[in-house]
Amino acid sequence: MKKILSLLLVVVMIFSMTACGQNPAGDGNGGKPYKAALLLNGTLGDKSFFDSANQGLEKLKAELGADKFDFKVEQMGATPADEPKWEPTLLEYCDGGEYDVIIIGTWQMIDALEKASEQFPDQKFMFFDETYNFEERANNNNIYNVLYKQNEVSYLIGAAAALMTTDGSLPMIDPSNSNIGFLGGMENPIINDFLVGYIQGAKEVNPDVKVKIAYVGDFWDSAKGKDLALTQYQSGGVDIGYNVAGAAGLGQIEAAADAKRYAFGVDSDQAALLPEKADFIPTSALKNVGNSLIRAIKLDLEGKLEYGTAESLGFAEGGVEIVKDAHYEKMVPENIRTQLNELEQKIVNGEIKVDTALGKSTEEIQAIKDSVQ
Structure with a gap:
């Protein structure tokens, strides 16, 4: 009888393991x-x-x-x-x-x-x-x-850009202007979601900030990305920009190095990946793909x-972040890092609601762009 019971138990266990997926x-x-x-x-x-x-x-x-x-x-x-x-x-x-x-x-x-x-x-x-x-x-x-939630991480980058362009602690920045740049790949809801967050964060710390905006038209033409970024740096009075253009955005980092200005990285730690240009990349906004x-x-x-x-x-789920390492601490002044930490915590706590481009009409997006021209 015991042998029969033992055999049945083994059969039940095998069946259970199979049925559980x-x-x-x-x-x-x-x-x-x-x-x-x-x-x-x-x-x-x-x-x-x-x-x-x-x-x-x-x-x-x-x-x-x-x-x-x-x-x-x-x-x-x-x-x-x-x-x-x-x-x-x-x-x-x-x-x-x-x-x-x-x-x-x-x-x-x-x-x-x-x-x-x-x-x-x-x-x-x-x-x-x-x-x-x-x-x-x-x-x-x-x-x-x-x-x-690219709008959340871009909010912090926008705040950082607006603070750093008038801080005066970094070389090659003219603190008398408040112009920052944005280089998108193709204009679509995701790229505009980056932009909407970026503008909101910048305006949070400087209501008078101006944002020069350009789109490459694709995500691969780094030469065109470089040309557009150089125009922002050389003619638009931009000291610091933000590339959200995939491989085309590498052109902005090249432009920043050539013009002796700054560009925030995106999606990967671009200062670590491009060490020869790291001095022009204060930090990067990460989508933790x-x-x-x-x-x-x-x-x-x-x-x-x-x-x-x-x-x-988003931030709360670990889906986005900005790179906070020794390079970031070297490039971004402590008082600005403190403000960014406070803003991030407010986003996590729900005290700050970051706007989104998702679901907005073309006219609504244009109105946001116009607010920083």
């Missing part, structure tokens, strides 16, 4: 590594957004081991000549059925994602840095959408990631 990292994939494909509508080496995503996956692979997690990066290119291959490449990866999840980002991929998710309902997708409208678009149960992907994949490995939903990560 995925086990923690690697064990729920039938002994195979969990595989991700990161499809970039751009290239690595942007020192920014795409590099952050890749570095996050590299970090996760090192942490879990290749026997538990592995990934492939597909660099599809960012130029107009590359665009026709974005959707076919995505569909090809889906058709192969090799990957547990396919990761893509940016507004330029949203239509292709909708088509792929509809054609391949069993394929899981992670979509970052653009809103996937689950109410209006197809097949919302196989997509996890992660967003970042890599960390958000690590978090999402770990949840998926545990069977806990909620597909068909969107999350927006």
Whole structure:
């Protein structure tokens, strides 16, 4: 009788393990590594957004081991000549059925994602840095959408820029003017969300601040980005700017170095990645794309990631931050760092509500731009 009971207990345990779905990292994939494909509508080496995503996956692979997690990066290119291959490449990866999840980002991929998710309902997708409208678009149960409160981190950068341009403690700054710059890639809701936060933060500490605004028109043409930034520095009276333009934004950092002015980095720690130009980069605004992907994949490995939903990560959730290291302490005066810490805490506490471009009309965005001209 005891042998029978023991046998039954073993059977029940095996059944329970099977019924519970995925086990923690690697064990729920039938002994195979969990595989991700990161499809970039751009290239690595942007020192920014795409590099952050890749570095996050590299970090996760090192942490879990290749026997538990592995990934492939597909660099599809960012130029107009590359665009026709974005959707076919995505569909090809889906058709192969090799990957547990396919990761893509940016507004330029949203239509292709909708088509792929509809054609391949069993394929899981992670979509970052653009809103996937689950109410209006197809097949919302196989997509996890992660967003970042870029308006929050840009609020701090705007405050820092407005304070530093009149502080006088840094060389190459004329404290008699209050002009700061903004260089966007393409004008879209996400880039304008950076801008709206930037303007609000700048006006918080200096209501008379002026913001020179330019858009490259893409996220890859660094030469054009440099030309636009040089115009701001040389003709617009700008001492310090903010690049939100992917690889094109590297042109602003080059312009800052040439003009002996300053530029805030974005998406990755650009002072660390560009040490030869670090003296012109006080700090960088980070969207923790890599960390958000690590978090999402770990949840998926545990069977806990909620597909068909969107999350927006800000300061409170660790989704955004500014780099605060020895370089930052060297470049940014202590009194300004103290003010920035206080502003950040007020955002976390809800004392400061940072405005957003998301959901605003073109006319409303223009009115915000006009307020700092």
